[in-house]
Amino acid sequence: xxxxxxxxxxxxxxxxxxxxxxxxxxxxxxxxxxxxxxxxxxxxxxxxxxxxxxxxxxxxxxxxxxxxxxxxxxxxxxxxxxxxxxxxxxxxxxxxxxxxxxxxxxxxxxxxxxxxxxxxxxxxxxxxxxxxxxxxxxxxxxxxxxxxxxxxxxxxxxxxxxxxxxxxxxxxxxxxxxxxxxxxxxxxxxxxxxxxxxxxxxxxxxxxxxxxxxxxxxxxxxxxxxxxxxxxxxxxxxxxxxxxxxxxxxxxxxxxxxxxxxxxxxxxxxxxxxxxxxxxxxxxxxxxxxxxxxxxxxxxxxxxxxxxxxxxxxxxxxxxxxxxxxxxxxxxxxxxxxxxxxxxxxxxxxxxxxxxxxxxxxxxxxxxxxxxxxxxxxxxxxxxxxxxxxxxxxxxxxxxxxxxxxxxxxxxxxxxxxxxxxxxxxxxxxxxxxxxxxxxxxxxxxxxxxxxxxxxxxxxxxxxxxxxxxxxxxxxxxxxxxxxxxxxxx
Numbered sequence: 176x177x178x179x180x181x182x183x184x185x186x187x188x189x190x191x192x193x194x195x196x197x198x199x200x201x202x203x204x205x206x207x208x209x210x211x212x213x214x215x216x217x218x219x220x221x222x223x224x225x226x227x228x229x230x231x232x233x234x235x236x237x238x239x240x241x242x243x244x245x246x247x248x249x250x251x252x253x254x255x256x257x258x259x260x261x262x263x264x265x266x267x268x269x270x271x272x273x274x275x276x277x278x279x280x281x282x283x284x285x286x287x288x289x290x291x292x293x294x295x296x297x298x299x300x301x302x303x304x305x306x307x308x309x310x311x312x313x314x315x316x317x318x319x320x321x322x323x324x325x326x327x328x329x330x331x332x333x334x335x336x337x338x339x340x341x342x343x344x345x346x347x348x349x350x351x352x353x354x355x356x357x358x359x360x361x362x363x364x365x366x367x368x369x370x371x372x373x374x375x376x377x378x379x380x381x382x383x384x385x386x387x388x389x390x391x392x393x394x395x396x397x398x399x400x401x402x403x404x405x406x407x408x409x410x411x412x413x414x415x416x417x418x419x420x421x422x423x424x425x426x427x428x429x430x431x432x433x434x435x436x437x438x439x440x441x442x443x444x445x446x447x448x449x450x451x452x453x454x455x456x457x458x459x460x461x462x463x464x465x466x467x468x469x470x471x472x473x474x475x476x477x478x479x480x481x482x483x484x485x486x487x488x489x490x491x492x493x494x495x496x497x498x499x500x501x502x503x504x505x506x507x508x509x510x511x512x513x514x515x516x517x518x519x520x521x522x523x524x525x526x527x528x529x530x531x532x533x534x535x536x537x538x539x540x541x542x543x544x545x546x547x548x549x550x551x552x553x554x555x556x557x558x559x560x561x562x563x564x565x566x567x568x569x570x571x572x573x574x575x576x577x578x579x580x581x582x583x584x585x586x587x588x589x590x591x592x593x594x595x596x597x598x599x600x601x602x603x604x605x606x607x608x609x610x611x612x613x614x615x616x617x618x619x620x621x622x623x624x625x626x627x628x629x630x631x632x633x634x635x636x637x638x639x640x641x642x643x644x645x646x647x648x649x650x651x652x653x654x655x656x657x658x659x660x661x662x663x664x665x
Contacts, residue, residue: 178245179610180233181603183413184225184252184332186210186272186435191232192603193239196616198627200600204235211269216276216513216522219269222258225331226338233399247406247614248339248391249606251416252332254352257310260327260334268321270331271310274436274472274513276522278309281316285309289370291452297366299358301452304514304522306354312371328377332410340389340407343379348415348466350381351457358465359446361458382409384460385612385620408613410606411460414438414468419460420605421570421596422624429559429566431552431585431593433575437474439517439555441564442466453518453558460609461620467564469517469555473510473526474548475575480512481544486537495580498538498545505530506539507652508547509659518554519656527659545581546645549588550652556589569593570632572601586637588645593637596630604628 177196182189188207195201206228211219229250237245255273260266271277282302285294294302302309307330315322329337330353333345350356350363355373357364361381368375382388387406396403411419414432418440423430425442432438443465448456459466473480478491486494507529514522528543559566569591575581576595586593608623617623 181607189228193236202236204232247610249610250410281309299456308354344388346409347458349412416605420601433573437471471551473512503543506543
């Protein structure tokens, strides 16, 4: 039997999963770590925590089988995070991660110096505070002593790959979210790098996601129990990996991820982008394909924040159970806890509750949070429609997909039947599939998915009875952003 490891470097934890050649889960392990938020809008993590978590979890799962039979490792990870290394590969600064919003000044400068439309033409994406480019420009401006020592700039999963192999490498899907990548041509943008005086030597080599970047080093082999013969593939950004694991590898198939952030993801045969910059167009993990994504920043983040702030003594199961038979009763929630991307590219917008009265309880508010996030997803789907992008089949994944209540609300708000699978390891499975292809056990990603995915899809039907209620509420929801924006500027 051949085995493959998928490692997912997430915001809250790193999870490693051992799969056999048929996609069955043999073992899994997870290690959590700290998210630092020293100031409002800031979000940082220590890359060493990712390193330690990856080594620990790989060691735990690799002990379950003969190490020589573990053929390859694939790593996925949170996108956009800035990891800076010195000349010997040591970390110089905490990673400024995807949800950090400190870089609006740098975004404004890029728009001023280059022009928003020119930037979109070069990258197929609008300037965005989440992108790595703006974090790097912030570091140069605000931490010049640190910046002077920078010799390599990596993304979170690329740092873990460096730890495993000693190689500086990235893949096309993750590189797409840096802000200095030519997505159409699948290479670094020479014009962006030249315009903002970024040394190309700082950047790793770019690979397709299933290409081999190297072998496990002898040192890591000793620490993890893996064989030094085990190969490592380039891997993929978290959403691209989850798309592979969910079979979103052909046009017309769409995934919605209910993670810390919320992502709507659709595969494309040719690059297509929103002229207003409300979506992201990135390279797919499958060669010669692209994908378009729309993003709500505060998806699971909103749910977790609400529970930790207002319902610490209740479990998520209790919240779901007691919110089934209640309504939001007029409360409308805007999920903009960390700014927003789609359809409002606005790092400064803020979350809010409206329509509150003295009779409301914690379950009314909880229901409103779930509905508000789903309205944000409706915004995302509508932007796809504006660009004539089909969303015929919608598969839902991520931790939030465990909530039957949330799935039902999502189906009703979108007025679409949606599908969820019993496979909760879609990201790890996705990079394990890439690893199996890189090793040569399967000829391509389509074949590997067919052989390694045995998930059972469950249909969640939307209710015609709720159409009028959600249509009316959604129309109010859409107006609230402008109202709050105006109030903020007074």
